[in-house]
Amino acid sequence: MATAKCVFCGIEQEDYKGTYMFKNDGSTNYYCGSKCYKSHIKLHRDRKRAAWTEAYRNVHKKSSAKKN
Numbered sequence: 196m197a198t199a200k201c202v203f204c205g206i207e208q209e210d211y212k213g214t215y216m217f218k219n220d221g222s223t224n225y226y227c228g229s230k231c232y233k234s235h236i237k238l239h240r241d242r243k244r245a246a247w248t249e250a251y252r253n254v255h256k257k258s259s260a261k262k263n
């Protein structure tokens with residue numbers, strides 16, 4: 196079973212669960228669900244400001260995050 200990575204939140208899950216966006220330039224965006232799809236396409240949210248994303252957690256390093 197193939198997995199795909201959500202371009203918005205960075206989660207990996209089985210590819211049949213989410214949404215694919217095929218763009219005219221040939222690239223593909225995968226979204227894990229309508230939450231990420233809408234946030235990116237319709238609401239133009241910054242992924243660093245959406246609390247459930249990987250990018251947010253990297254920026255706002257919470258409690259047990261590793262330090263360099």
Ligand SMILES: [Zn+2]
Nearest residue numbers: 201204227231
């Ligand atoms: Zn997602």
